[in-house]
Amino acid sequence: MEMTGAEAILACLKAEQVPVVFGYPGGAVLGLYDAIYKTNFPHILTGHEQGAIHAADGYARATGKVGVCIATSGPGVCNMVTGIATANMDSIPLVIISGQVATFLIGQDAFQEADTAGITTPITKYNYLVRKVENLPQVLKEAFYIARTGRPGPVLIDIVTDVFDARLDFQYPQEVHLLGYQGSLHPRQSDVRRAAEALCRAHRPVIMAGGGVILSGTGGVLTELARKTGIPVVTTLMGKGALPDSLPQNLGMLGMHGSYAANMAVSGCDLLLAFGVRFDERSTAKASLFAPAARIVHFNVEPGEINKIIPVQVAVPGDLQESLPLFASLVEPLAEAVKEQTAPWREQGEEMKREVPCSAHGCTGGISPETALKQAAARAPQDTLVVTDVGQHQMWAAQYIRHT
Numbered sequence: 001m002e003m004t005g006a007e008a009i010l011a012c013l014k015a016e017q018v019p020v021v022f023g024y025p026g027g028a029v030l031g032l033y034d035a036i037y038k039t040n041f042p043h044i045l046t047g048h049e050q051g052a053i054h055a056a057d058g059y060a061r062a063t064g065k066v067g068v069c070i071a072t073s074g075p076g077v078c079n080m081v082t083g084i085a086t087a088n089m090d091s092i093p094l095v096i097i098s099g100q101v102a103t104f105l106i107g108q109d110a111f112q113e114a115d116t117a118g119i120t121t122p123i124t125k126y127n128y129l130v131r132k133v134e135n136l137p138q139v140l141k142e143a144f145y146i147a148r149t150g151r152p153g154p155v156l157i158d159i160v161t162d163v164f165d166a167r168l169d170f171q172y173p174q175e176v177h178l179l180g181y182q183g184s185l186h187p188r189q190s191d192v193r194r195a196a197e198a199l200c201r202a203h204r205p206v207i208m209a210g211g212g213v214i215l216s217g218t219g220g221v222l223t224e225l226a227r228k229t230g231i232p233v234v235t236t237l238m239g240k241g242a243l244p245d246s247l248p249q250n251l252g253m254l255g256m257h258g259s260y261a262a263n264m265a266v267s268g269c270d271l272l273l274a275f276g277v278r279f280d281e282r283s284t285a286k287a288s289l290f291a292p293a294a295r296i297v298h299f300n301v302e303p304g305e306i307n308k309i310i311p312v313q314v315a316v317p318g319d320l321q322e323s324l325p326l327f328a329s330l331v332e333p334l335a336e337a338v339k340e341q342t343a344p345w346r347e348q349g350e351e352m353k354r355e356v357p358c359s360a361h362g363c364t365g366g367i368s369p370e371t372a373l374k375q376a377a378a379r380a381p382q383d384t385l386v387v388t389d390v391g392q393h394q395m396w397a398a399q400y401i402r403h404t
Contacts, residue, residue, distance in 0.1 A: 005133040006035035006164040009097065012140035013041070015172045018068050020044060022052040022059070026072020028099025028112065031164030033070075049076050053083025057092050062385055064217065066093045066147050073099045073161070074112030078119065084154050085123040090238060091215060093152035095143050096124075100160045103131055116158040125153030133166035138173055145176040149183035151302035152215060184301060187318025187326065194314050195273070195297045196330040199338060202271035202295075204345040205231050208254070211238030212276015212301060216320035219243060222275060225328045226250075228335040230342055231273070232349040234262040236283050237398055239276070245402040251349050252358065255283040257395040260356035265349050266291050275299045276320055279309040299323055358399045369393070373400040 003011065009032060013021065020042040025033045036043050046052040049071045056067030071077040077098035087094045100106070101113045117129050126146050128139050136159075143155040199205060207226055213219050219242040226233050226247060233243055234254040243250055252259035254266055266272065272294040277283070284290040287309055296312040298305075303317040316323050331338065359370055373396055377386075386401055388394040 001170050002167055003170050004031070004035065004164065005136055005159070005166050005168065006032045007039070008133070008136050008168060008170045009140065009159075009164075010035055010039055010041050011170060012137060012172060013068065016066070016140070016144045018066070020059070021068045021070060022046055022055040023070030024049045024052050024072075024076065025070075026076045026099065026112075028073035028076070028101060028161040029070060029097075029164070031161065032097070032099070035164075049079035050083055053080040053094075053096065054086075056094055056096075057083055057087050058387065060087075060092050060094060064215075066095055066144055068095050068097070070097045071099070072112070073101055073116070074114040076112070077116050077156075077158070078114055081119065081123065084120055084156070087154040088123045088125065090211060091152045092154065093147040094154040095140075095147055096154060096156040098156065098158050099164075100129065100158045102162050103160045106160065116156070120156050123154070124156050125151075127156040128158065130157060130159045130163055133163045133168045136163065136168070137170060141173045142176055142178060145183065146178070146181065150181075150185070151212075151305075184319040184321075185303070185317055187316055187323035189326065191314070191316040191318075192323055192326045193330060195299070195316055195327055196334075198271055198295055198297055198314055199229075199273070199331060200334060203341060204269045205271040205273060205338075205342060206265050206269040206294075207231050207233045208236070208266070208272055208274040208277055209233060209239040209242040210236045210275065210277030211242075212299075212320055213239055213242040213324075214276075216276065216301070216324075218275075218320045218324045221324050221328055223247065225324075225331065228339070229331065230339040230346050232265050232269075232346055234258070234266060236277055236280075240398055241403040242276075244404045246404065249346050249349060251353055253398055256285060257282070257398065259353070259358050259399070261349055261352035264352055266294075269294045272296045273299075274312075275324065276301070278305050281309075284310060299327075369396040370400050373397060377401040 022044045024046055052069040056069035060067035071080055098116055101110045117127050120127055130139055143157055147155045223243045232249045232251055234251050251261040251265050254262040272291050297314040298312040299316045300306050301319050306315045388397045
């Protein structure tokens with residue numbers, strides 16, 4: 001079917017089942033916005049490009065789907081840099097569509113021209129500059145595949161403005177074959193078996209849950225594993241909500257803003273089962289002193305994250321959607337024995353949690369942040385989404401709002 005480049009982009013978004021896009025128009029993307037208007041494609045207009053990228057990021061975090069946003073060339077997409085970097089750091093799947101000056105103006109420092117691909121290369125999983133309209137369907141298909149597979153992340157598509165009005169015979173590809181990119185890796189059973197064997201020998205194990213557990217949708221599997229084995233649990237900031245705070249052995253968040261019990265448990269454990277974490281310095285502090293007595297087992301979809309900061313004894317690269325259920329099935333017959341073997345350690349962790357709870361000390365007069373947040377959370381419906389900015393209030397929210 002023949003259509004314009006702008007219409008082809010919207011056809012690609014429909015094929016990827018994108019229900020809504022976020023954006024702010026400008027000269028270089030007016031052709032795309034004309035098509036959005038004519039087809040009544042669902043679009044949320046923000047007051048600024050930075051709002052569009054953060055909205056798409058929030059949508060992706062809340063739904064687990066790929067967030068999509070649009071900006072014009074130069075200052076438009078440059079206003080999205082902070083949001084792109086945020087998504088890249090937190091492994092959030094996004095597709096960013098930006099306009100670029102006309103083909104014959106590229107490289108001439110034209111009005112609102114910027115080297116978008118060069119600017120965003122360090123903060124995207126991949127990016128494209130599209131100069132030919134016939135490349136659009138393949139590029140869109142690849143972008144969504146890259147954004148959502150493996151370690152998720154943002155993919156940027158920079159499109160020269162004349163491509164939006166050019167015509168093509170549209171056909172959306174059914175498959176993607178990218179040389180050198182494997183998408184989500186399948187875990188090796190031998191690696192998972194070594195992890196299960198390490199647990200059998202442990203007396204003071206700790207489960208460390210990160211954002212990868214939420215992104216992979218495996219929180220339920222990990223929660224059930226923790227219930228059956230009784231292993232104490234700690235989370236990173238990105239891992240909050242992966243397991244319910246009501247779990248008795250959940251010791252809270254670890255790291256410089258974490259709980260006493262969580263940090264002491266990691267310091268004293270003899271086995272650390274790390275799922276979907278990247279061991280950033282806010283969680284580990286000085287890497288050489290992190291979990292000094294522990295054998296560390298690291299499950300991660302991105303092989304490059306394993307041994308990057310913390311040396312590990314058992315590496316399990318691969319998608320948690322496969323490796324975590326397999327690990328749980330291997331541990332299942334041993335769950336009661338593990339629970340009995342680790343009982344004194346579990347009781348020690350729960351005692352530390354009771355003795356040194358997270359609380360706002362030194363607050364004189366008025367209402368403490370702890371009280372305000374706990375009371376707000378107690379009155380909120382159970383399916384409430386908690387959204388924070390970045391700073392001290394974010395740490396208070398992480399410490400005092402209980403998640404299910």
